[in-house]
Amino acid sequence: MLQFSESAHAARSPGRLVPLRFRQVADDVVLLTSHFGDWVFVSPQELSTLYQGELPTELEEKLAERNFIVDRLDRRALADRLSRKRRFLRFGPNLHILVVTLRCNETCVYCHASRADMDAVDTDMSPQTAERCIDLALQSTSGRLTFEFQGGEPLVNFPVMQHAIEYATEKNRAYGKEIEFTLVSNLALLDDAKLDYLVENKVQICTSVDGPEKLHNKQRVLPSDNAFQRAARGIERINARYLALGLDPVLYHVEALPTITRAALDYPKELVDTFVSLGCHSIFLRPVDPFGFAGKTQDKIEYDRKRYHEFYRSAVDYILERNLAGTRVLERYAAIFLTKILTGDDPNFLDLRSPGGAGIGQLTYNYDGSIYTSDEGRMLRETGDETFRIGHVSTARYRELMLSDTVRSLVLASNLDAQPDCVTCTYNPYCGNKPEHSYRTQGSIFGRTRESDICAVHKGIQDYLFGKLAENRPEIVDVFRRWTTVREREHYLQGGATAS
Numbered sequence: 001m002l003q004f005s006e007s008a009h010a011a012r013s014p015g016r017l018v019p020l021r022f023r024q025v026a027d028d029v030v031l032l033t034s035h036f037g038d039w040v041f042v043s044p045q046e047l048s049t050l051y052q053g054e055l056p057t058e059l060e061e062k063l064a065e066r067n068f069i070v071d072r073l074d075r076r077a078l079a080d081r082l083s084r085k086r087r088f089l090r091f092g093p094n095l096h097i098l099v100v101t102l103r104c105n106e107t108c109v110y111c112h113a114s115r116a117d118m119d120a121v122d123t124d125m126s127p128q129t130a131e132r133c134i135d136l137a138l139q140s141t142s143g144r145l146t147f148e149f150q151g152g153e154p155l156v157n158f159p160v161m162q163h164a165i166e167y168a169t170e171k172n173r174a175y176g177k178e179i180e181f182t183l184v185s186n187l188a189l190l191d192d193a194k195l196d197y198l199v200e201n202k203v204q205i206c207t208s209v210d211g212p213e214k215l216h217n218k219q220r221v222l223p224s225d226n227a228f229q230r231a232a233r234g235i236e237r238i239n240a241r242y243l244a245l246g247l248d249p250v251l252y253h254v255e256a257l258p259t260i261t262r263a264a265l266d267y268p269k270e271l272v273d274t275f276v277s278l279g280c281h282s283i284f285l286r287p288v289d290p291f292g293f294a295g296k297t298q299d300k301i302e303y304d305r306k307r308y309h310e311f312y313r314s315a316v317d318y319i320l321e322r323n324l325a326g327t328r329v330l331e332r333y334a335a336i337f338l339t340k341i342l343t344g345d346d347p348n349f350l351d352l353r354s355p356g357g358a359g360i361g362q363l364t365y366n367y368d369g370s371i372y373t374s375d376e377g378r379m380l381r382e383t384g385d386e387t388f389r390i391g392h393v394s395t396a397r398y399r400e401l402m403l404s405d406t407v408r409s410l411v412l413a414s415n416l417d418a419q420p421d422c423v424t425c426t427y428n429p430y431c432g433n434k435p436e437h438s439y440r441t442q443g444s445i446f447g448r449t450r451e452s453d454i455c456a457v458h459k460g461i462q463d464y465l466f467g468k469l470a471e472n473r474p475e476i477v478d479v480f481r482r483w484t485t486v487r488e489r490e491h492y493l494q495g496g497a498t499a500s
């Protein structure tokens, strides 16, 4: 075992090492990472040698290759790489979430959105409010915008969603941005007319599947119907339409998201099998969040994050097994981390970057036109907390929103180089935090990272991934590399110069 505690201090080799952090990730394997995001495995003996101020030639060559030796750095190349990796800082908000209604036909045990009953029409967004949301979103400095329709169940207020799509498409002619539309739906209300419209207008469709049928139906209740069967049938019909259009099914298919509650922890393999059987190629093993109804039902659905780690390891081990047997399926957390670890690039996933995406990467527009820094921010509003409200579409100015105290505070709070614990953490170059989560669970956007569930999840996943990389099995590394390959889904892109 290591004789040193994990640390951010540079080893005392004669002033030639860049500042580094280290962590033991397997028996006899220590991971070193640098601020640039480079990493290398060494043995505990080699680390000890470095600490004694020695740098044998063989070790020097290994470290120089990974940019750990100060006087052998290609500074220009490193500066270019860092600038590229953080290029999202020059974008502005690209994700614009429109909550077109809080009404929902399902009742989920963890509902983060605090759904409203089907007769609560006062929670429907009006066409005029939708227009003002689009007007504001188009002012973003980002050249690409994603409009994501959420609820409640967005299909309940389908006419306003249609209006928003048509208004955005028309208005964007003057802006020339690349835009795409995404619907997050339980699919139970998907009829032929809606399906025709969504496919014709190239709306990307995502749904929720919590695992095998019994588990899904227990967590997502659809009165007098079978929620799982409705979602499965919807996925099947949409995928069939993509196939009929001649689109590559590996790239174009419905993605489903699970929410991992306590009840799901016993079914890692069954969950993976369910997703594969539904034609999904990606599984995002997200733990339940403490927002909305999940805050009230946590006695039943929450769990210790150590249990989550066991679940995650079993599920991803099984996903790897299925890949080695020829099935193309990935785990989304792993793909995001591995893109940063193996390619040095950043996929701009808003919850896993530094600084995070609240405000500067995304805005959420509630049904009444109130603007929030993120979806989590508006979820808190439904429990009476307006901390993350930054304006209203009838009066807001884009520049004022971006420069608001709330947005600037969130940028600071999600900068890992300014967070105690994160600043010294070996995984700092690949990680991200969520200030709204810290606020909800610990009462401050800065939070206490070492007691944070989010940190526990991120650390556990990265321990797992680096542990796998330390095994040095070429077939596993090949699968991991495949997970980092991003293929543009151009079919969904509209407007702009490159859209089809």
Ligand code: SF4
Pocket (backbone or CB within 6 Å): 416, 421, 422, 423, 425, 426, 427, 428, 431, 432, 433, 449, 454, 455, 456, 458, 459
């Ligand atoms: S959130 Fe946790 S795992 Fe991530 S950088 Fe911070 S301390 Fe490390």
